Amino acid sequence: MAAQDTFRLKGDLGRFLGDLERYKLAITLEGDQGAGKTQFAFQLANGFADLGMSIGYYALEIGSKSNIVIKNREKLLTPHSRELFSVSEETSLKDVREKAKVFDVIIIDSWTKLDVDSAEFDKLRNDFPDTIFIVLFQRTTSGKIRGGTKPLYDAGINIMVHKVDNSFINNYAECTKNRYGETGLQYNVSKKSLVG
16 A cells, blocks of 8 residues: 555556655666667556646657657557647757646656756756656667666666567566666566566
């Protein structure tokens, strides 16, 4: 049972993340190309919107009018969640800061496209402590995170999305750091459920 100042997403996402605290909550998603970071981010958006939270989604990698964004919105968000979901492709940190005053959850896909220092990530958390930030980071071909690893230290939850094969069916997310729950649990992105 969650404490009064914590909350839990419904279903397997809730079991995966644990009892969350809204204050300065930041979640990072990292992984290889094609692992399913964007699809998993949409599943998180649906989970938070299911609790009545408004979502500001920055589709900086592929653009707000992309068929991928439109399909993910229709496929991965419930009708209720769609009402609480807004997509932008504005690439300025100033815009993110403005929207952080309005939305309960800000999702940035991906941080690199903002073209700002990674230290800005922690400033956002501190300047908007009641806004939840979910930020996607790309990995280079050598396995390093584009923009540096500092955000991984600042975030309460770091999630690695693993690309198992090209079928996408076996790709899974795993918390490598979780101040609110267990690490090591695996969440199948395609099946939207815990593994095992």
